[in-house]
Amino acid sequence: xxxxxxxxPLAQLEAFRGRDLIVRSALPNHLVAQVxxxxxxxxxxxxxxxxxxxxxxxxxxxxxxxxxxxxxxxxRDFTSxxxxxxxxxxxxxxxxxxxxxxxxxxxxxASSLHFQIRLLLGQPQPARIDALAHLLxxxxxxxxxxxxxxxxxxxxxxxxxxxxVSLWAIQEEDPKLIRHIDDQGQExxxxxxxxxxxxxxxxxxxxxxFEDFVATWSNRLLAENAECADCPFLSAxxxxxxxxxxxxxxxxxxxLFDTLKQAGDELRQDLAAASPGAGAGP
Amino acid sequence: xxxxxxxxxxxxxxxxxxxxxxxxFEHLTDDRLSLERLQLIVNKVLDHMDSHQIxxxxxHWQGGEAMLLPPxxxxxxxxxxxxxxxxxxxxxxxxxxxNMLAYSSDWNDIIxxxxxxxxxxxxxxxxRHRKQPGxxxxxxxxLWCRKVRMARDAGIDVKAISxxxxxxxxxxxxxxxxxxxxRLGITDFQINTPFPGGxxxxxxxxxxxxxxxxxxxxxxxxxxxxxxxxxxGYRDGVRIGPFDQLLDYFxxxxxCLPCIWGPNCADNFIAIDARGHVAQCDCWVTSYPExxxxxxxxxxxxxxxxxxxxxxxxxxxxxxxxxxxDCLQCDYLSMCHGGCPVRTYSMHQSLFEKDPYCELYKSLFxxxxxRATQLAGAIN
Numbered sequence: 120x121x122x123x124x125x126x127x128p129l130a131q132l133e134a135f136r137g138r139d140l141i142v143r144s145a146l147p148n149h150l151v152a153q154v155x156x157x158x159x160x161x162x163x164x165x166x167x168x169x170x171x172x173x174x175x176x177x178x179x180x181x182x183x184x185x186x187x188x189x190x191x192x193x194x195r196d197f198t199s200x201x202x203x204x205x206x207x208x209x210x211x212x213x214x215x216x217x218x219x220x221x222x223x224x225x226x227x228x229a230s231s232l233h234f235q236i237r238l239l240l241g242q243p244q245p246a247r248i249d250a251l252a253h254l255l256x257x258x259x260x261x262x263x264x265x266x267x268x269x270x271x272x273x274x275x276x277x278x279x280x281x282x283x284v285s286l287w288a289i290q291e292e293d294p295k296l297i298r299h300i301d302d303q304g305q306e307x308x309x310x311x312x313x314x315x316x317x318x319x320x321x322x323x324x325x326x327x328x329f330e331d332f333v334a335t336w337s338n339r340l341l342a343e344n345a346e347c348a349d350c351p352f353l354s355a356x357x358x359x360x361x362x363x364x365x366x367x368x369x370x371x372x373x374x375l376f377d378t379l380k381q382a383g384d385e386l387r388q389d390l391a392a393a394s395p396g397a398g399a400g401p
Numbered sequence: 402x403x404x405x406x407x408x409x410x411x412x413x414x415x416x417x418x419x420x421x422x423x424x425x426f427e428h429l430t431d432d433r434l435s436l437e438r439l440q441l442i443v444n445k446v447l448d449h450m451d452s453h454q455i456x457x458x459x460x461h462w463q464g465g466e467a468m469l470l471p472p473x474x475x476x477x478x479x480x481x482x483x484x485x486x487x488x489x490x491x492x493x494x495x496x497x498x499x500n501m502l503a504y505s506s507d508w509n510d511i512i513x514x515x516x517x518x519x520x521x522x523x524x525x526x527x528x529r530h531r532k533q534p535g536x537x538x539x540x541x542x543x544l545w546c547r548k549v550r551m552a553r554d555a556g557i558d559v560k561a562i563s564x565x566x567x568x569x570x571x572x573x574x575x576x577x578x579x580x581x582x583x584r585l586g587i588t589d590f591q592i593n594t595p596f597p598g599g600x601x602x603x604x605x606x607x608x609x610x611x612x613x614x615x616x617x618x619x620x621x622x623x624x625x626x627x628x629x630x631x632x633x634g635y636r637d638g639v640r641i642g643p644f645d646q647l648l649d650y651f652x653x654x655x656x657c658l659p660c661i662w663g664p665n666c667a668d669n670f671i672a673i674d675a676r677g678h679v680a681q682c683d684c685w686v687t688s689y690p691e692x693x694x695x696x697x698x699x700x701x702x703x704x705x706x707x708x709x710x711x712x713x714x715x716x717x718x719x720x721x722x723x724x725x726x727d728c729l730q731c732d733y734l735s736m737c738h739g740g741c742p743v744r745t746y747s748m749h750q751s752l753f754e755k756d757p758y759c760e761l762y763k764s765l766f767x768x769x770x771x772r773a774t775q776l777a778g779a780i781n
Contacts, residue, residue: 179454198721205668208406224729231735232664262651262770263735 124163124291126309127300129153134304137161141187141297145169147176159184164213170199174206185211188234194221197228204232211235213269218243223250230257230264237269240290240372241311242360248371255375259382271379274355278383279390286359287333294329308332311362333357340365352376407457408450409670411683412442414478415465416675419502420541423530424564424605426598426747428687432675433470436477442673442697443482447489449703457492463683465675468503472511479515497521498562501548502533502541509555519558522549524587526580527568530604546585553586561590567607570618574625582639591642591659592626594619594758596744599688616757620764627765631772644769650736651773661741661756667716671707673697679706681716684743692746715752716742722753733766 127135129144132153140158143166144150150165164185167174177186188203190196193216206212213235216225222238229236243251258268259275267273270289277284287293292310299307307313308329337357340347345361346369347353360372416430434442450458460482462475479495486493497512497520512518524545525531528538531545549559561581569577581587595614597605608614627644634641635648642659649656660682663669672686673679677698680686686693694710697703707713723739731737739745740756748757756762 175453198724201665201717201720204664224724227729227734228724231738233735261732262653263733 123295124297125300125306126166126297128302130302131300131304132158135300139163141166143168145171147171147174151176151180154181170196170203172202174203177206178209182209183211185213187237188212188214190214190216190225193217193219193225197221197225200225200228200232200234204234207233213237215239217241218247218251220246222247223254226254226268230266230268233266235266235269237290238271239310240270240360242362242364242367243372245371248375251371251375252378255378259378274376274379275383275386277355278380279386281387284355285333286356290359292359294332314363336362352380406455407459408446408455409459409461410446411461411463411670411672411686413463413465413672413674413683413686414467414474415469416687417469418464418466418500419469419533420466420500421532421534423532423602424595424597424608426596426684426688426743427465428599429465430676430687434675436474436481438675438677438698439478440481440485442677443485445697445700445703447485447491449707450491451489452704456490457494458486459494459496461496461498463498466500466503467497468499468501468508472508475511475515479511498523500531500545501552501559502544504548504552506551506555509557512552512557518556519560520552521560521562523562523564524581524585525564525566525569526577527566527572529566529568549585558589559587561587563590563592564595565592565614565619565622566595567614570614570622574622574629577622578626578629578633582634588634588638589640592623594744594761596741596747598684598743598747616760619758620761623761623765624768627768627772631776643765647766647769648773648776651770652777658736661744662737662762664738665717665720666742667713679703681713681742689746719752723755726755728755731763733763736766737762 122139124139124141125135126141126143129142129146129149132140132142136158139161141163142150142154145168147167154162154165159181162181162184164187165181166187166189168189170188170190186206200214203212214225214229215237216222216229217239218241226236226238238251254268255271258264258271270286273284273289274286276282285293288296290310291297292312294308294312297309299309299313301307312329312332334357337347337353340358340361341353345358345365347356347358347361350356350369350373352373356372356376360367360369413434415433416427417433418425418427418429446458450456482493494517495515497516499520499522501520501522512520522545523531524542528542530538532538532541533544552559563581581590595608597608599605626641630639630641630644633639635645646656646658650658660666660669666681670682671679671694672682674686677696678686679694679697680689680692681694692712692715694713695706697706700706719742720738728734728737728739737756740759740762742752744756744758745754746752
């Protein structure tokens, strides 16, 4: 069984030490001072809030520990990525950004500087779907994109290897896997679910128990005969795009899934054709 | 990298030169680096490396003309740097860029010991602007050829940098390739685009792509030369930069693209001249006093000098500002980032424009991407 991952503020490190952690802070110097060598084994990554100005302290600290850079305002802040590019010498660095107006410029620059990217998809509006489709095309076919763009990357691998994947897990929003801890040490649900203000393990006004949130949610959508009922991508999506507005029209995102599925199938065929012995006669 | 795991230093052992090339971007002086000054510089560079936990140092020796200091000076410099680095547990590599006019067999031992029996020199074909004071370009070429032959006979690997001029374009890629590879036997060289750096003169006026050098003609030349190389030299181990690096890049292999296409050269290297001036690279350090970062001999700490330099801030700000323009829409952003600051500055008197050879780069990138795809198809 996978243990829970706690996304904690640095101030809560003492209380959560020994558990699997994502540690967030806006102050690199404080991270360096307070995170100890013995913490590294349980550290999934560190998250730099508020795009800090001086990141020199992190250059040679905890080398190879991944760093996440949440960019809340991609249209405004994307050029600051040049400041963080030097971190890539010693760390895998991922930029996490919302799919909102202007996000494509941030993605373009981030991928050009060879950052990993996580798209906080939410329920993308039709105006953003075209940009996502263009970006997916780049991710699949342009050599300049050398690093993973999530969730495209994990979905592609899932389709390629015909393995089950969960968009909730890829996006780090499955409450069974990850919890958010606030500055006071209180536990909350991850990602978009935090906006329900529900206590962990309790029921929301929609009646869902969060320990089994994903399965319960997708089963409920099926029972309601929602658009998901005949969606070929339900096993990967599990109703991700129907939260929180369940009447969200999935036409655009299904096209993205379809592109990824086709690419995954082609990749599987190419790999099979290139494998030793492929094409050999009986 | 300055802030990564590797520190690259372009070090001018002297600001003197024995040539008087028309298009030289440097402001030449009689200054030579003394061993005492070298010791001070090396200690401060190593202090900076310690404070940034950088383990490896590459020193690219240049001038002026680097061979105007005698081999014995380099022997002492090599020992001095080696001892200082050993006490700090640093790894140091040395490279040499020279016009070779002062080369003699006296250099062979130190070239072997310090520079791995390899050096880089420069030539143009046709040579219109490289010459010694009071002599014509032909004299330079004859002397250069003789010295290169001597070095090769001594087993030294000679690489070259070649600057394209109007005559090169008129002559065409076939003649250029034949001259360099087939006649001169240079099998590892890099072609560079010219720029009117430093103090203005009549020749430099002709170097600007908007004055004389037609960028479209230049692009055609590059693509034709790349094709010739792929046809005649690629499989025989001939290397021509930047074509070989671009082919690696577009073939998804590890590629070390030239510095003109880095995300931000302020993250990659600095230059120090014989007077201790610190600047972005050799193209800036003697030529543009207003863009110097400071003087390493007059400061307590190289780290502080770099951290607080307003000129260096301009270099850091350049790619950020260029992203407000059309570079962001370019398919090749990841490999160019707006191009070379000194080519930009010498032609636009501003850092905050894109490289004036933008159209050449785009044509070349597109061509090499296409050729890499074709090669991959042929292999598959």
